[in-house]
Amino acid sequence: MTQPSALSLGGERFSALYHIRSSAAELEARARDICVEQTVEFPEALITSTAIRDQIIGQIESVEEIGPERFAVRISYPIEAAGRELTQLINVLFGNISIKPGIRLMRLDLPESLGQEYPGPRFGQQGLRTLLGVQDRPLLCTALKPMGLSPAELAELAYRLALGGIDLIKDDHGLTDQGFCPFEERVRRCADAVARANAQTGRHCLYLPNVSAPAGEIDSRAHFAKDAGAGGYLFCPGLCGLDAMRRLADDDGLGLPILAHPAFQGSYCLSADSGAAHGVLYGQLNRLGGADATIFPNWGGRFSYTEDECLDIVDGATREMGRIAPIFPVPAGGMRLERVSEMIDFYGPEVILLIGGDLHAQGGDLVASCRRFETLARQSSSAIGGIRSMK
Amino acid sequence: MTQPSALSLGGERFSALYHIRSSAAELEARARDICVEQTVEFPEALITSTAIRDQIIGQIESVEEIGPERFAVRISYPIEAAGRELTQLINVLFGNISIKPGIRLMRLDLPESLGQEYPGPRFGQQGLRTLLGVQDRPLLCTALKPMGLSPAELAELAYRLALGGIDLIKDDHGLTDQGFCPFEERVRRCADAVARANAQTGRHCLYLPNVSAPAGEIDSRAHFAKDAGAGGYLFCPGLCGLDAMRRLADDDGLGLPILAHPAFQGSYCLSADSGAAHGVLYGQLNRLGGADATIFPNWGGRFSYTEDECLDIVDGATREMGRIAPIFPVPAGGMRLERVSEMIDFYGPEVILLIGGDLHAQGGDLVASCRRFETLARQSSSAIGGIRSMK
Structure with a gap:
């Protein structure tokens, strides 16, 4: 398939901290799997659009070993994938991977611009x-x-x-x-x-x-x-x-x-x-x-x-x-x-x-x-x- | 407190099958706890109204041992507690006890009258x-x-x-x-x-x-x-x-x-x-x-x-x-x-x-x-x- 996408996002990203149960050898593949599953949900090798690969797919920001077969991994996503919709923000953070064992959503961090979409508590x-x-x-x-x-x-x-x-x-x-x-x-x-x-x-x-x-x-x-x-x-x-x-x-x-x-x-x-x-x-x-x-x-x-x-x-x-x-x-x-x-x-x-x-x-x-x-x-x-x- | 409730329900009940992890000795208390938690959520000893005790509180319908420290327990609730609201039906089935470990909701059974409140799929x-x-x-x-x-x-x-x-x-x-x-x-x-x-x-x-x-x-x-x-x-x-x-x-x-x-x-x-x-x-x-x-x-x-x-x-x-x-x-x-x-x-x-x-x-x-x-x-x-x- 051809994907001549003219996609051009702003570059700002929000992130989530996950705890992942994995061997050290498999960790990168597991983390990369989250990056793909939560965004394009499509075999990465088949994505010919550089814009989609570079801008849409989740990115591993940091990895820390926190115990035997336990890692803390921060993954970021483009703010445009969630936009002003709280339902979709949660979907990007944990929609499909809620179904996968060994992944726990620990924390989320929103940049100022995305935070403005969510006023939060009135009081x-x-x-x-x-x-x-x-x-x-x-x-x-x-x-x-x-x-x-x-x-x-x-x-x-x-x-x-x-x-x-x-x-x-x-x-x-x-x-x-x-x-x-x-x-x-x-x-x-x-x-x-x-x-x-x-x-x-x-x-x-x-x-x-x-x-x-x-x-x-x-x-x-x-x-x-x-x-x-x-x-x-x-x-x-x-x-x-x-x-x-x-x-x-x-x-x-x-x-x-x-x-x-x-x-x-x-x-x-x-x-x-x-x-x-x-x-x-x-x-x-x-x-x-x-x-x-x-x-x-x-x-x-x-x-x-x-x-x-x-x-x-x-x-x-x-x-x-x-x-x-x-x-x-x-x-x-x-x-x-x-x-x-x-x-x-x-x-x-x-x-x-x-x-x-x-x-x-x-x-x-x-x-x-x-x-x-x-x-x-x-x-x-x-x-x-x-x-x-x-x- | 006085509870001179004139409560008079129809007697029809819906039920859920739960799997409970428990020792045999504690099972009845655990099951009884579900009956209370999912309805009155109030110390049973303080409920002076016979009507509430008899009609509102969940009832243990059957108990079956299914493995070591594992029991299948059917509990029934009055249909009036859930009424025509799907949100409240789920609340009665598993609202608070979703927070308690060792209890799994396995199946639900609705009587004909309650089923009529929920047409289900159109196709x-x-x-x-x-x-x-x-x-x-x-x-x-x-x-x-x-x-x-x-x-x-x-x-x-x-x-x-x-x-x-x-x-x-x-x-x-x-x-x-x-x-x-x-x-x-x-x-x-x-x-x-x-x-x-x-x-x-x-x-x-x-x-x-x-x-x-x-x-x-x-x-x-x-x-x-x-x-x-x-x-x-x-x-x-x-x-x-x-x-x-x-x-x-x-x-x-x-x-x-x-x-x-x-x-x-x-x-x-x-x-x-x-x-x-x-x-x-x-x-x-x-x-x-x-x-x-x-x-x-x-x-x-x-x-x-x-x-x-x-x-x-x-x-x-x-x-x-x-x-x-x-x-x-x-x-x-x-x-x-x-x-x-x-x-x-x-x-x-x-x-x-x-x-x-x-x-x-x-x-x-x-x-x-x-x-x-x-x-x-x-x-x-x-x-x-x-x-x-x-x-």
Whole structure:
């Protein structure tokens, strides 16, 4: 075939760091295979166009041996291959090679020009603090559950949680638009309940309904929720698509913060030899997708992540990414009040603490349990020197 | 807390089969944990509502030991927890437990009533055959590539591939809306080229552009493509969301077949101990998402799937699922003409053979290589007794 392509790209490239399992002898072929698979996906020998070979195909930027049969390889791609589309950016980074064992996406680096295509979170850490009027301690979050309660019952819970001083009250991610708990009635009632509590406390507690929904209904639910007084959104990019979250974040008619939930994403991290590292999946990708905070299972809870994996998420959530703001890590998954101090020691004060069931397990009054949660967070934050001195 | 829930569900349940890695002693607790995690996600002891305990929480339907520390466990959930939302159905099946190692989703079973919420593929195997007018051999598919060619160059390729007798010509999944190959120009030119070839051959070759796109642009690209004469769509549910594909399939204003591509889904299958089995991911879920055919990497190609894993995909693509039609398996990923006979032996004639680069690697004329592809497929299909005798 003739390929007299007049292709002329700008020369700017973005890159990804991969960990590759390979013998030293095979490494170059394996890395080169990624360069081809993620771009032209065509036998290299058959590509007669010098322009395509030189400009489109991935390029190996660096190779480092990191262990027995383990290499860290940085590969770059032309920014024009991804353009302004987050879906295609992810496709170039890890589309086909997600199917190949022994390749793990560890990190991505975008040049300034490509970063401008992705505004990222509308609020980020500082914006969310400003919205809540809370600067001097970690933020407090909880979930409305269990599934099966009626909208009126959930609203009563929301009222008491807000009265107790919770900053962010989200729907459980299992609440969508079930017949036993319809979206619109739930959102109206819960938003009203939180507003009523805010009027009593003078605080700015936000109610974040779950707008994870069928593809054609996300927008309408998000707009309904905003009109009903919701203060933000819970969203599951693993169920609905990362770019659907990006669209929510970019919608100037909404302008509310987004909490990303990891449902259906977990298996992507579970093998150390494949998938994506925790930090890139829950941190960097969620930031590109416009999340202001990223929920993940804390170590030592109902799930199995290690301390290092959790720190990798913090790194992905906060590391420098051009104009894309740092977002809050939200360690969760069976957290208990008795661990608040330890969690703040571990994460520092720039964290959202998400405690669900344990607030109910304290016995006595739910409002009192929430107040205790706040007191613990404030005390532990002071004990490590508070927010200001951390900066 | 008081939970005087008046919950009253219909009693019908859907179920999933999980493989769980566990000691025999811990199995019941692990299985029970799934029942709770996927529904109420709340300490069971704190749920005072009998209605929620009895009706919402998952129920263990069967347990079978399948190996050392390996159990097959069927768990059922109330259909009302998932309702008419595919996103939420997947959330209940595997949302949070995707994060837990040692649990693999093997299969899902929907009762008739829930199946009605999901029409599935608009065409399926038989519908696609009717559309193409090809009943007597496996269908032939190829991809337009490499990335870097201009729309005019890709259209010239499309013309020759259609002239040679290919049934389905899809965009490479890396072609989206890049500046060097804009979507609209590419689709117009390629659709025209295929129509020109069809006018010469009298065949019904379909051009399937890639409509994987940012969340707000999928619909407009799909409609533009239809108006321009495209015959179907290529779509990557892993990049754009499975429900976005379902929406394309359900749109009566489109009414074109969909080929699902596995980009960014692969890591979900790579560990035998977690994620989803190949058959449920590429087969059952893609059918619920409205795909008419599912592309996956054949064994023995550039990827690493085994023969058994490929057969599991065929099972997921074709097993009985109420009114949801069987769809075509599309083994791909470095397939070569010399393997056509072996692939038809292995898959039988109800298969779409997808060969990309190797058609170009034959040397000589591309049209002639395509004709050889068809001849090989027809001969191999006759050799195993043809389509009709298989039924």
